Amino acid sequence: MAAIHMRMLGYLVTLAMHGGNMLVMNSLLQGPVMEDPNIRTFSAMYKRFFTVWTMFLQLFVASLGLTTDYYTLKYRNKKEPQWLGVMRSVKNRIFAAVLWPTVFLVSSLFWSLYHYDRSLIYPLFADKILSSTANHILHTAVIPLVVWEVIFQPRSVPKKHGVNVTMLTVYMFAYLFLMYYTYIEQGIWMYPIFGLAYNKHICFPLIISAIGVMLFIYYHMQWFLTRIVWGSQVKIKK
Structure with missing residues (x-):
C-alpha cells in the first residue's frame, strides 16, 4: 500500500472518529441532563474549548488532506493543476505550524492535570456528557493520528521556522483572547x-x-521524527 493510500486511510479514520464522537456528544446534550446549569453552560459554549478547537482543526486538515490526495491520484498521469499544489502546501503548513503542537499540548496538559487534580481541567459534571471513550478520542487518539501523518507524508525539515512559529503564536493569542473575553462576558x-x-x-x-x-x-519535536522517518529519502532526493 503506497504512502498516499495510508495517508487517506488516516484521514478517513480521523473524520469517522471525530464525526461519530460529535454525533454521540450532541445526542447526550438533550433531555433531563440539560436541567444541570453546568451542562447548559457547557452546551452553550463548548465550541470555545481549546480541545474542541483542536478537534475542528484536525477535521479541517483531514478533509483538506483527503481531497488533496484524491486529486493527486486523479492527476497522477496528467499535469497537476496549480490549485492542487496550493491546497497541499496549505494543508502541510497548518499541520506543521499549528495542529501538531496543539494536539500534543491538549493531550499532555489534559492528562497531567487530570491525574493530578481533575477539578483543575475536567469537572465532575462532564462525566454526564462525555464517556470514557469520548474523552480518549478527544485527548488520546489524536496523538497517533498526527504521528501517522508524519510517517506517511514525505517532507523535509524547513530551513527557517519563522512563518510556522508566527502562525502558532497568532493562533494561541487568538485563543487566549477568546478565553479572556469569555471571562469578561460570562464571568467564568x-x-x-x-x-x-x-x-x-x-x-x-x-x-x-x-x-x-x-x-x-512540541513544534520542534515533529522535525526530530521527520529526520528519522524521511531523512534518507530527503538526502537521496537532494
Whole structure:
C-alpha cells in the first residue's frame, strides 16, 4: 500500500472518529441532563474549548488532506493543476505550524492535570456528557493520528521556522483572547486552572509562559521524527 493510500486511510479514520464522537456528544446534550446549569453552560459554549478547537482543526486538515490526495491520484498521469499544489502546501503548513503542537499540548496538559487534580481541567459534571471513550478520542487518539501523518507524508525539515512559529503564536493569542473575553462576558473561565491562577496574579503569566514553552518544544519535536522517518529519502532526493 503506497504512502498516499495510508495517508487517506488516516484521514478517513480521523473524520469517522471525530464525526461519530460529535454525533454521540450532541445526542447526550438533550433531555433531563440539560436541567444541570453546568451542562447548559457547557452546551452553550463548548465550541470555545481549546480541545474542541483542536478537534475542528484536525477535521479541517483531514478533509483538506483527503481531497488533496484524491486529486493527486486523479492527476497522477496528467499535469497537476496549480490549485492542487496550493491546497497541499496549505494543508502541510497548518499541520506543521499549528495542529501538531496543539494536539500534543491538549493531550499532555489534559492528562497531567487530570491525574493530578481533575477539578483543575475536567469537572465532575462532564462525566454526564462525555464517556470514557469520548474523552480518549478527544485527548488520546489524536496523538497517533498526527504521528501517522508524519510517517506517511514525505517532507523535509524547513530551513527557517519563522512563518510556522508566527502562525502558532497568532493562533494561541487568538485563543487566549477568546478565553479572556469569555471571562469578561460570562464571568467564568473555560478551564478552572486559569481561574485559580488568575486570582493569584503571578501564577497566570507563569502558566501561560509554561504553555508557550511546551508548544515550542512540541513544534520542534515533529522535525526530530521527520529526520528519522524521511531523512534518507530527503538526502537521496537532494
